[in-house]
Amino acid sequence: MAHLTAQQAAISTAPLNSHIFLEGPAGSGKTTTGVARLQHLLESGVPANTILVLVPQRTLAFPYLEAIRQPDLPPGGEVDIITIGGLAQRIITLFWPIIALPAGFRHPQKPPIFLTLETAQYYMASLIRPLLEQGYFESVKIHRNRLISQIIDNLNKASAVGIPYDQIGQRLKSAWIGDPAQKTIYDQAQECAIAFRRHCLENNLLDFSLKLEVFTKHLWKSFLVRKYLTQRYRHLIYDNIEEDVPIAHDTVREWLPEFETALLIYDSGGGFRSFLGADPLSAASLRESCDESVLFSGSHVMPPALSEFRISLTNTIQSKKALSLSSEALSSFTIEHHRFYPEMEHWVCSIVADLVRTQNVSPDEIVILSPFLSDSLRFSLMNRLNEYEIPSWSHRPSRSLRDEPATSCMITLAKLAHPQWKMPLSRFDLRCALMQSIAGLDLIRADLLAKITYKETKPEEGLSSFDRIQPAMQERITYWAGERFEQLRSWLAAYQRDAEIEPDIFFSKLFGEILSQPGFGFYNNLDAATVAAKLIESAKNFRRSIPKNRPPCGNIYIPMIEEGILAAQYLISWESAPRQAVFIAPAYTYLMSNRPVSYQFWLDIGNLGWWQRINQPLTQPYVLSRRWNENTVWTDAHEFQANQESLSRLVSGLLQRCKKHVFLCTAAINEQGSEERSPLLHAIQRVLRHTYALREAEDGV
Amino acid sequence: MPLPSDFQFSQSSLQNYVSCPRRFELLYILKINYPAPVSEPVLEYEQHIERGRIFHQMVHQHLIGLPPDTLSSMELDPILSEWWQNYLKAAPTTQMPLKRCAEFSLSTTLSGWRVTARYDLLAVEPRNKAIIVDWKTSITRPKADVLKTRIQTRLYPLILVEAGKTLNEGYPFAPEQIELQYWYPAFPNHPQHFRYGPEQYTKDRGYIQNLIAEIANTPENGFPLTSNTKLCQFCMYRSLCKRGSTAGDWTEMQSSYEAEDFSVPEFQLDFEQLQEIEF
Numbered sequence: 001m002a003h004l005t006a007q008q009a010a011i012s013t014a015p016l017n018s019h020i021f022l023e024g025p026a027g028s029g030k031t032t033t034g035v036a037r038l039q040h041l042l043e044s045g046v047p048a049n050t051i052l053v054l055v056p057q058r059t060l061a062f063p064y065l066e067a068i069r070q071p072d073l074p075p076g077g078e079v080d081i082i083t084i085g086g087l088a089q090r091i092i093t094l095f096w097p098i099i100a101l102p103a104g105f106r107h108p109q110k111p112p113i114f115l116t117l118e119t120a121q122y123y124m125a126s127l128i129r130p131l132l133e134q135g136y137f138e139s140v141k142i143h144r145n146r147l148i149s150q151i152i153d154n155l156n157k158a159s160a161v162g163i164p165y166d167q168i169g170q171r172l173k174s175a176w177i178g179d180p181a182q183k184t185i186y187d188q189a190q191e192c193a194i195a196f197r198r199h200c201l202e203n204n205l206l207d208f209s210l211k212l213e214v215f216t217k218h219l220w221k222s223f224l225v226r227k228y229l230t231q232r233y234r235h236l237i238y239d240n241i242e243e244d245v246p247i248a249h250d251t252v253r254e255w256l257p258e259f260e261t262a263l264l265i266y267d268s269g270g271g272f273r274s275f276l277g278a279d280p281l282s283a284a285s286l287r288e289s290c291d292e293s294v295l296f297s298g299s300h301v302m303p304p305a306l307s308e309f310r311i312s313l314t315n316t317i318q319s320k321k322a323l324s325l326s327s328e329a330l331s332s333f334t335i336e337h338h339r340f341y342p343e344m345e346h347w348v349c350s351i352v353a354d355l356v357r358t359q360n361v362s363p364d365e366i367v368i369l370s371p372f373l374s375d376s377l378r379f380s381l382m383n384r385l386n387e388y389e390i391p392s393w394s395h396r397p398s399r400s401l402r403d404e405p406a407t408s409c410m411i412t413l414a415k416l417a418h419p420q421w422k423m424p425l426s427r428f429d430l431r432c433a434l435m436q437s438i439a440g441l442d443l444i445r446a447d448l449l450a451k452i453t454y455k456e457t458k459p460e461e462g463l464s465s466f467d468r469i470q471p472a473m474q475e476r477i478t479y480w481a482g483e484r485f486e487q488l489r490s491w492l493a494a495y496q497r498d499a500e501i502e503p504d505i506f507f508s509k510l511f512g513e514i515l516s517q518p519g520f521g522f523y524n525n526l527d528a529a530t531v532a533a534k535l536i537e538s539a540k541n542f543r544r545s546i547p548k549n550r551p552p553c554g555n556i557y558i559p560m561i562e563e564g565i566l567a568a569q570y571l572i573s574w575e576s577a578p579r580q581a582v583f584i585a586p587a588y589t590y591l592m593s594n595r596p597v598s599y600q601f602w603l604d605i606g607n608l609g610w611w612q613r614i615n616q617p618l619t620q621p622y623v624l625s626r627r628w629n630e631n632t633v634w635t636d637a638h639e640f641q642a643n644q645e646s647l648s649r650l651v652s653g654l655l656q657r658c659k660k661h662v663f664l665c666t667a668a669i670n671e672q673g674s675e676e677r678s679p680l681l682h683a684i685q686r687v688l689r690h691t692y693a694l695r696e697a698e699d700g701v
Numbered sequence: 702m703p704l705p706s707d708f709q710f711s712q713s714s715l716q717n718y719v720s721c722p723r724r725f726e727l728l729y730i731l732k733i734n735y736p737a738p739v740s741e742p743v744l745e746y747e748q749h750i751e752r753g754r755i756f757h758q759m760v761h762q763h764l765i766g767l768p769p770d771t772l773s774s775m776e777l778d779p780i781l782s783e784w785w786q787n788y789l790k791a792a793p794t795t796q797m798p799l800k801r802c803a804e805f806s807l808s809t810t811l812s813g814w815r816v817t818a819r820y821d822l823l824a825v826e827p828r829n830k831a832i833i834v835d836w837k838t839s840i841t842r843p844k845a846d847v848l849k850t851r852i853q854t855r856l857y858p859l860i861l862v863e864a865g866k867t868l869n870e871g872y873p874f875a876p877e878q879i880e881l882q883y884w885y886p887a888f889p890n891h892p893q894h895f896r897y898g899p900e901q902y903t904k905d906r907g908y909i910q911n912l913i914a915e916i917a918n919t920p921e922n923g924f925p926l927t928s929n930t931k932l933c934q935f936c937m938y939r940s941l942c943k944r945g946s947t948a949g950d951w952t953e954m955q956s957s958y959e960a961e962d963f964s965v966p967e968f969q970l971d972f973e974q975l976q977e978i979e980f
Contacts (some may be wrong), residue, residue, distance in 0.1 A: 045867075046868075049867075065707070066707050068708070068816050069707035069708070069709050070706075071810040071814060071815055072810070072811050073810070073815075075808065075810065075863050075864030075866075076806070076807065076808070076809075076864050076866075076867050077806060077807055077808075077811035077864075077867060078806035078807070078808060083962055093758065094758075094761065094765070094769070095762075095764060097762065097767055097771045097774075097775060098768075098771060109774055109775050110776050111755070111775070174883065205721075224766065228765060374842065408768060432899050454969070461855065462870070501743075501745070505738070505743045507736075507742065508736050508737060508738045508743065509737075509738055509743075511736055511737055511935065512736075512737025512738055512939070512946065512948065513737075513940075513946045513947055514946075516735070516737060516941065517940050517946055518943060519942075523940065523941075524941065526758040529733065529734060529735050529736065529780040532735055532736050533734040533735070533736040536736045537736075555877055582769070665968075685757060
């Protein structure tokens with residue numbers, strides 16, 4: 001067990017009938033206390049299977065998961081560590097036969113189908129396609145995929161908050177004061193949400209929103225289910241409650257009296273997931289349901305100098321009295337200015353290299369953060385760090401698999417194997433696929449092979465044989481490459497002689513029988529194997545979520561990937577992340593990993609992305625929250641205030657997770673080539689101006 | 702690469718090690734996700750696995766009190782329907798102790814590492830006896846002497862002795878109080894029973910401890926490939942190990958019981974994290 005302060009020890013060993021609300025800032029030792037409490041319960045003989053650890057997001061469960069796997073724990077059952085969504089899915093699966101009919105599902109005798117975000121997007125895309133053709137959302141200038149995800153987001157927020165799903169549009173409209181045409185957009189978004197929900201109920205499909213609703217409105221109210229849950233779980237540890245949604249808080253509020261012990265942990269500066277429906281105020285209201293409330297202060301992570309900087313910066317953002325900084329505070333951060341973005345990237349990587357090489361800092365003690373992480377930024381940083389031989393990894397939730405060369409290769413080969421799909425395939429696509437498929441094949445030879453063996457105008461003919469190429473050209477391409485090409489071509493030809501199979505099975509066989517064999521591009525290439533695995537999993541999820549008794553679905557699946565509707569998945573899950581590598585991520589993603597580090601680099605602090613919320617014409621996180629008064633309209637003043645608060649929370653959260661030093665980097669010309677000056681940059685400048693003005697005054701200058 | 706400090710052993714991981722140490726290394730230490738087919742025909746195999754999953758789930762639902770009539774009204778394919786009717790007719794749990802724990806996990810520490818077991822059903826009469834039931838949805842029924850050597854047969858009773866006291870009014874079960882039963886819905890009249898005892902317990906404990914120590918002390922690249930190359934037909938790493946290109950027939954895999962637990966944990970997407978998507 002970690003060394004605990006007296007306050008932490010008192011909570012972790014509190015009597016076995018206590019209901020405690022523990023709050024404090026990040027780094028004050030709350031989760032350590034939660035873990036110690038879990039260990040104490042187990043060591044006191046509490047059956048592990050009666051303990052429920054609830055967290056709002058899987059990444060926040062890691063300290064608890066690690067704790068229950070330690071060999072010094074006593075033998076016994078297993079603790080359940082889960083999110084409210086995970087619990088909902090588990091209970092729906094278990095009680096489906098008795099709940100499907102009352103919950104309104106059309107075919108209760110058939111099993112439920114849980115949708116992933118991507119399969120939900122597929123269904124939503126299918127439903128709105130005819131509406132788009134009729135002119136819906138005509139004035140909205142965003143990509144169709146973002147339209148789809150925002151309608152799904154509306155449903156998720158409504159269920160998370162407890163707003164009836166058919167009142168989303170009305171709520172959004174009543175807060176709107178701009179162009180009246182926007183109200184039509186909200187109506188149309190509402191229509192799509194209703195159509196989607198009906199389709200789900202007709203077909204036993206459960207997206208995240210319906211899963212929450214079925215759990216809270218039906219299962220939680222069922223005597224049998226409640227008896228099952230309350231008998232099963234007698235002890236609760238609920239961490240990071242401020243990042244969870246109000247409907248989870250409501251459930252816990254009702255459930256609390258049934259628990260013998262409960263420890264609720266609240267991060268007073270949190271609420272970073274508010275754009276996903278998290279509600280810190282609703283979380284804080286659970287304090288009243290506990291017998292005891294304990295406040296932690298101070299930080300075991302952030303040094304006093306950074307703490308001083310945090311207070312001054314957040315005060316300035318919130319337009320409170322600016323505080324000047326001491327010399328120690330000034331030395332806790334570095335501001336580095338560059339004119340061009342690549343210069344800034346180069347500087348960041350050189351400093352990282354210096355920290356790792358000269359100062360022996362472990363790479364996992366360093367994070368590089370930006371408001372958003374574009375593919376080019378990610379690629380560029382990882383490449384530069386690679387040149388310094390420093391391992392790095394990135395985690396961007398919305399990164400799409402379709403952009404991966406391994407995915408493109410497999411899709412191209414799928415098109416070649418299925419000429420009946422009549423999907424366009426360019427020579428360029430083929431060239432790239434051949435380079436990926438055949439180990440060591442260079443661009444020139446791949447281009448020659450593609451040019452000679454494939455006719456874009458006659459795709460039905462597929463690839464012609466290497467044997468038919470003139471010997472001089474064969475020699476140029478090399479017989480070695482030709483042999484591999486022939487193996488690939490023969491495999492595709494043999495496949496075409498049999499009946500078409502489902503896309504995931506096709507990809508799996510393609511991978512196993514050809515691409516991962518010695519001499520081919522995926523052999524011993526674990527990154528390509530990981531991408532292939534994700535693609536296959538995506539195709540499998542898709543196949544399982546659509547009705548059975550139909551022809552193979554490759555001709556539906558492939559266009560969905562190419563449009564970016566499907567396969568928008570994580571490339572690296574948190575669990576399989578490299579343990580000693582520099583982490584490159586959007587700032588909010590880093591915050592939700594809740595992992596303090598010694599050094600943080602904030603890129604392009606002049607970027608408005610640090611401050612303003614992204615354009616979401618179909619949704620509005622503040623209006624679709626429990627805090628919003630329905631009789632109010634959303635004004636620019638609200639928007640400004642919300643952005644200020646969110647910036648303040650963000651910088652505070654980041655600094656509270658920094659153990660040593662922050663590098664604040666600016667670029668006069670940003671990634672897009674324009675000049676921006678964000679309120680974050682202004683605030684930092686104000687803090688410095690105030691500090692130096694005061695010093696000058698004190699020095700009598 | 703050493704085992705991560707929070708590594709947990711299970712019957713599945715230990716069986717994988719016994720079957721092929723290299724596979725253990727690739728799957729559990731290096732965590733390589735290698736998506737080649739495990740067996741053919743893929744859809745038939747998948748359907749079989751799914752049938753097994755649903756059968757386990759229905760029995761779980763039955764054991765927590767959902768009415769059998771309601772469960773019987775679910776749409777089931779003919780094979781699953783027959784399994785379910787066999788279960789209802791044979792009522793294998795009727796004579797068992799009334800304290801029932803379905804889908805229950807226990808874990809303990811052996812040789813300094815956490816070892817876990819997930820039981821389909823534990824039927825317990827505190828201070829007297831405990832029956833471990835495992836629903837076996839394979840299409841063949843292996844002989845008792847084959848089953849007897851399986852890691853599951855040796856590990857499950859052992860963990861119940863070591864970690865089951867919370868189910869036994871705070872007292873550890875004595876080995877002789879434990880029975881393990883494999884129940885086959887396809888062969889409802891031929892369950893396999895294994896009585897446990899102190900001698901077997903001592904033997905199994907030593908065996909599992911040695912096995913774990915051996916794994917933990919194996920250096921990187923010290924995990925050899927199996928000498929039973931037939932198993933490679935049912936392993937997704939076959940191309941990485943240069944042991945073939947095509948998957949074997951799943952019905953053959955079923956008839957060779959050794960291969961059945963050459964099981965693949967599914968690399969599931971983290972659905973909850975997907976909520977983090979940028980809208």
